[in-house]
Amino acid sequence: VRLLQKLVQNFFIAANTMSQWAGVTALKEAAPDVQRMVSIYDKRRKLMIQRLRKIGFGIAVEPVGAFYVLANAKKFTNDSLKFAFKLLEETGVGTAPGINFGSNAEGYIRFSYANSIENISEGMDRIERYLKGS
Numbered sequence: 499v500r501l502l503q504k505l506v507q508n509f510f511i512a513a514n515t516m517s518q519w520a521g522v523t524a525l526k527e528a529a530p531d532v533q534r535m536v537s538i539y540d541k542r543r544k545l546m547i548q549r550l551r552k553i554g555f556g557i558a559v560e561p562v563g564a565f566y567v568l569a570n571a572k573k574f575t576n577d578s579l580k581f582a583f584k585l586l587e588e589t590g591v592g593t594a595p596g597i598n599f600g601s602n603a604e605g606y607i608r609f610s611y612a613n614s615i616e617n618i619s620e621g622m623d624r625i626e627r628y629l630k631g632s
Contacts, residue, residue, distance in 0.1 A: 539565055542611040542618055549622035550609065553629060565612040568596065572605040574629060582607060589624035 513521070546567055547557055556570030575581035578595035585591050585607075596606030611618055 539611065542613070542615060543567070545615060546609060546611045546618055546622070549619070549626075553622065553626045555607070565610055567609045567611065568599075568603065568606050569609060570605065571596075571607045576605060578604055578607055585625060585628070589621070589628045591621040591624055 543561060543565070547560055550557060550567060550569050554573050556573070557567060558570065559568070561567055571578060571581055578597045582593045582595040585593055594608040594610075596603035596608065599606075599608070613621075
């Protein structure tokens with residue numbers, strides 16, 4: 499059994515050599531696609547930040563390494579969990595309550611810009627209409 503275990507573990511512990519070389523080739527060839535996606539995500543990020551600020555959310559630190567914006571929503575709420583659920587119920591836009599990231603993030607809402615420009619614009623429109631009406 500031990501000899502079989504030694505043999506089989508090599509199939510599961512690490513990728514085989516052929517897969518590793520295929521990965522290296524894929525990464526080398528992917529540079530243009532990576533740059534294209536970086537540009538697309540940057541446009542999405544800029545749009546979301548601009549729209550959130552226009553609506554009235556505070557953004558002290560602009561993201562540079564992720565596709566999330568942590569926005570200060572204290573102008574609108576002191577309970578990020580209830581606020582996130584209310585946004586979902588009233589606008590259909592999913593967000594993450596700051597409290598999920600610790601007590602220091604209470605009053606903040608995390609938005610994702612891992613979506614199309616069109617969907618981000620639509621989501622921001624819905625949130626803006628809801629908050630102006632409430």
